[in-house]
Amino acid sequence: MNILSIGVLDFFVQEAVGFKRLLRAFCVNLYISLVSVLLSIFFGILFGFIVSKRKIFRIVFKIFLEIVRIIPIFAWLFLFYFKLSGKNGGLSGTAVSIIVFFVWGTFEFSDIILSSMEALPKHQYESGLAIGFTYKQLYKKIIMPQIMRMVLPNAINLIVRMIKTTSIVTLIGVIEVLKVGQQIIEYNVFKNPKAPFFVYGFIFALFFVACQTVSCFAKFFENKFKI
Amino acid sequence: MDFVLIMKLIPIYKESIFLTLKLSLCAIMISLFLGIVCSAISYMKIPIVSWIIKFYVEISRNTPLTIQLFFLYFSLPLFGVRLSSFNCALFGLSFLGGSYMCEAVKGGFDSIKKTQIESGLSIGLNNWQLICHIILPQAIVLSMPLIAGVIVFLIKETSVAGIVALADVMFVTKDVIGMYYCTNEALFMLIVSYVVIILPFVLLFTFLKEKIKYIDNKILF
Amino acid sequence: MKKFKKIFLFCAAILLGLTIFGCSSEKNLLDEIKERGKIKIGVFIDKFPFGYIDTNGENQGYDVFLAKRIAKDLLGDESKLEFVPMEAANRVSYLLSGKVDVTLANFTITKDREKVVNFSKPYMKVRLGIASPKKFPISNIEELNGKTLIVNKGTTAEVFFATNHPEIKLLKFDQNTEAFNALANGRGDAMSHDNTILYAWVNGNDDFSVSVDSFGSESFIAPAVRKSDHDLLSWLDDEIKKLREEKFFYEDYEKTLYPIYGDLVEADNVVGVY
Known part of the structure; x- marks a missing residue:
């Protein structure tokens, strides 16, 4: 007699193809997050080390960081989508999302690296140089292992945030899981009025599984290397 | 850039800024309360409730606000619960903010020196008094930087609230572009609005952070 | 430090390149479309029965049927067409920012819209x-x-x-x-x-x-193009005139709208346009 249970069975049977479409569309989200995360980590670490060298770099960096942080990501996506275009139609929603996430990710990662490096006591650097290490050896053997402990939890937090934030790209027209979900609901609006509950519930579960997997993987990684 | 048009747009944006601030402040208050309560319960390790709170924090931190809002706004009416746009956005933001605040305040709880707890117990305070008078005030002050971060995060998340038909800054920008076809002017007003909303908070928190570092050094060595 | 500087400048150059890539030189749009081999048409994907997505993920609808015919007549093949999903509020901004070549999203002709875009001949009444x-x-x-x-x-x-x-x-x-x-x-x-x-x-x-x-x-509802694309506009005008003579829109109505409306609405009331 449970309305929900009858609905679930009906829905799964009729709309199995709908769930397949949702999974395929979720790959778009995952693709955007993966590419942006990989690019951000690489450039973020690079940027973090470059900026830590001089005080003036740090000041300029902090100003740009605040500018990037003040405007919400949705607003940046909107801005870039309408302004990064010429006669040729400009970049697609996916490309714009990757660019915006990459810029945001790079700044955030650099900030994580920078604050970890600032939190490390100065004598670590000085002792390393005093015993004759070159800069390369200093960073490789002394600095990096120590800041890893501070960087890793924040980095994982950021990666999970980036995966979550890809849900916003639906609002600039990218065909990803939320948009496909809405299409399925639209098509089912007469046949199955309970559709929104199941579709949004399924998407909810997808994001939860994806983000939780990343966090669990990080915990496993931390324990394994006893960081 | 048509400045006459911008003048016409200012009242529309002003209203949206007020609505955004109203939504953010209500959500911040509720999240702060929720966060402190959840964090205190987790700290005291009360058996079943701590598990529920852990579950809540995991769910809320691992799912995007967009989905939570769509779910609340479009699925709940099927079960007879119809929330207005504002209430829906408030519920969603508080749900999300509560878990972030919980994590922030937990950081504060964790950094309280053990000596504080031991001294409190040694002068005969019971658990409840210990929490209310000694631990909680210090935890909140210590977690100020993290709480500040969550506050700014919540204000920015209101940009998504437009999907439930709430007339915040992003919603109004899209609307204005759709009705008057003035993309440049609308995007300009968008940036100005967000700077006006968020910059004061950022400056306030930077100022407070300096003050707290001073207090931290002086009292809590 | 020198190595870092080089890498940094390289990245800056890439970002600059990406930005410049967005802009391109002046060209006749019709020729550009033929060269590209694809026409980008903006349609609705949630406005049943005019533009929507069916269970297989395919675009269908009254506007979509017309879009496919336009692609066939312009480029020789129905598939040389890219559907760009639109929302009502961004029909003008997508067109003006070049994301689509033509807006075929049930776009009503109004005086305000005529100030910013050019409308072709109408194909529907509303x-x-x-x-x-x-x-x-x-x-x-x-x-x-x-x-x-x-x-x-x-x-x-x-x-x-x-x-x-x-x-x-x-x-x-x-x-x-x-x-x-x-x-x-x-x-x-x-x-x-x-x-x-x-x-x-x-x-x-x-x-x-x-x-x-x-x-x-x-x-009236008509396709819309940018003000600078006169060649595409005149091609569309001729195309719609031709399709009207062919009674194409009545066929479109039969295939996409009649199954929904039945005898409730007269075809003439919707597609009889002069």
């Missing part, structure tokens, strides 16, 4: 209507005083009520899906949109009816 629950029907606009009206952002319905009746509370949504969902959930007392859309929706929804069949003046 009037605004109001849908409301059968239990509490709204039979005229005056009854809406003090009530909540649901509209879709960027439509003629929104503009009509925002300009002429600011006293009526409007609940605005980005997409058709959300707007209809809200009406079904009772979030508003009525919804205003093109009556053709409303009739299609109430057909499958027994609790609602189109309580005001039409108000305001009769309007």
Whole structure:
């Protein structure tokens, strides 16, 4: 007699193809997050080390960081989508999302690296140089292992945030899981009025599984290397 | 850039800024309360409730606000619960903010020196008094930087609230572009609005952070 | 440090390149489309039965049928077509920013829109209507005083009520899906949109009816292009004239709209345009 249970069975049977479409569309989200995360980590670490060298770099960096942080990501996506275009139609929603996430990710990662490096006591650097290490050896053997402990939890937090934030790209027209979900609901609006509950519930579960997997993987990684 | 048009747009944006601030402040208050309560319960390790709170924090931190809002706004009416746009956005933001605040305040709880707890117990305070008078005030002050971060995060998340038909800054920008076809002017007003909303908070928190570092050094060595 | 500087400059160069890539030189749009081998047409994906996605993920609808024919006549093949999903509110900005070559998203001709884009010959007639629950029907606009009206952002319905009746509370949504969902959930007392859309929706929804069949003046729907694309405009004008002579739009109506409306609506009332 449970309305929900009858609905679930009906829905799964009729709309199995709908769930397949949702999974395929979720790959778009995952693709955007993966590419942006990989690019951000690489450039973020690079940027973090470059900026830590001089005080003036740090000041300029902090100003740009605040500018990037003040405007919400949705607003940046909107801005870039309408302004990064010429006669040729400009970049697609996916490309714009990757660019915006990459810029945001790079700044955030650099900030994580920078604050970890600032939190490390100065004598670590000085002792390393005093015993004759070159800069390369200093960073490789002394600095990096120590800041890893501070960087890793924040980095994982950021990666999970980036995966979550890809849900916003639906609002600039990218065909990803939320948009496909809405299409399925639209098509089912007469046949199955309970559709929104199941579709949004399924998407909810997808994001939860994806983000939780990343966090669990990080915990496993931390324990394994006893960081 | 048509400045006459911008003048016409200012009242529309002003209203949206007020609505955004109203939504953010209500959500911040509720999240702060929720966060402190959840964090205190987790700290005291009360058996079943701590598990529920852990579950809540995991769910809320691992799912995007967009989905939570769509779910609340479009699925709940099927079960007879119809929330207005504002209430829906408030519920969603508080749900999300509560878990972030919980994590922030937990950081504060964790950094309280053990000596504080031991001294409190040694002068005969019971658990409840210990929490209310000694631990909680210090935890909140210590977690100020993290709480500040969550506050700014919540204000920015209101940009998504437009999907439930709430007339915040992003919603109004899209609307204005759709009705008057003035993309440049609308995007300009968008940036100005967000700077006006968020910059004061950022400056306030930077100022407070300096003050707290001073207090931290002086009292809590 | 030198190595870092080099890498940094390299990255800056890439970013600069990406930005410049967005801009391109002046060219005749028609030639550009033929060179590209694909035409980008903006359509709705949630405005049943004019532009929507079926269970297989394919675009279907009255506008989509016309779009496929345009691609076939221009480039020789129906598949040389890229559908760009649009929302009502971004039909102009997508066209102006070059994301689409033509807007075929049930776009009504209005004076404000004519200032920013060029419309080709009309292919459909439309009037605004109001849908409301059968239990509490709204039979005229005056009854809406003090009530909540649901509209879709960027439509003629929104503009009509925002300009002429600011006293009526409007609940605005980005997409058709959300707007209809809200009406079904009772979030508003009525919804205003093109009556053709409303009739299609109430057909499958027994609790609602189109309580005001039409108000305001009769309007026309036509494809829209940018002001600078005169060649594409004249090609479209000739194409639509040709299709009218062929009675193409009656065929379109038979295939996409008749299954929905049946004998409720006369084909002439929708596609008989001169």
